[in-house]
Amino acid sequence: DVKVTQSSRYLVKRTGEKVFLECVQDMDHENMFWYRQDPGLGLRLIYFSYDVKMKEKGDIPEGYSVSREKKERFSLILESASTNQTSMYLCASSSSWMAGGNYGYTFGSGTRLTVV
């Protein structure tokens, strides 16, 4: 069964800490994404990557950075965690738009991050 695995289901961090959220996919997908999901706001794109070492800003990149050193791994970094970054973080992957297919995203189970 194909999978996107997020390293933690629940995480509690202190304000000002540097936080790493890890995501690994086993489908050899080119594209990977980080979203956050908040009640009333839906899913908002933070960053995405369509190749190793490449990254693009999404709609709300402020306060975040990403790293993609290997094809299967996409990390989200909160440089200095703040309480307004308390949220559900969802990682997703998909095959290349050039490769055809149904382009559906495969999501991880999410990491619920609380910043205190």
Add this chain to the structure above:
Amino acid sequence: SQKIEQNSEALNIQEGKTATLTCNYTNYSPAYLQWYRQDPGRGPVFLLLIRENEKEKRKERLKVTFDTTLKQSLFHITASQPADSATYLCAGRRRGSQGNLIFGKGTKLSVKP
């Protein structure tokens, strides 16, 4: 800005009836729309994709339509069951990028026995 809107936050229906969820897009024309199911505390699960040149797509009890005149997609679940209760998300391919998705806020469907 490009938007995907699901105007109903919640929909309650009786078991056995057909559930119909609505998705509207504004300020652009997506090349395709996707529908996802999300259960509480879990990530969304991809259900169906429909392209702008397709009028209708079916998968088992699910049917999706794409109306470019109304700028709308309808998502139907026939013979609904309590197990269909979940939040359903509509997403459109974003224009002018590598094609990442814009998501609607979702409609929470509750199917009562």
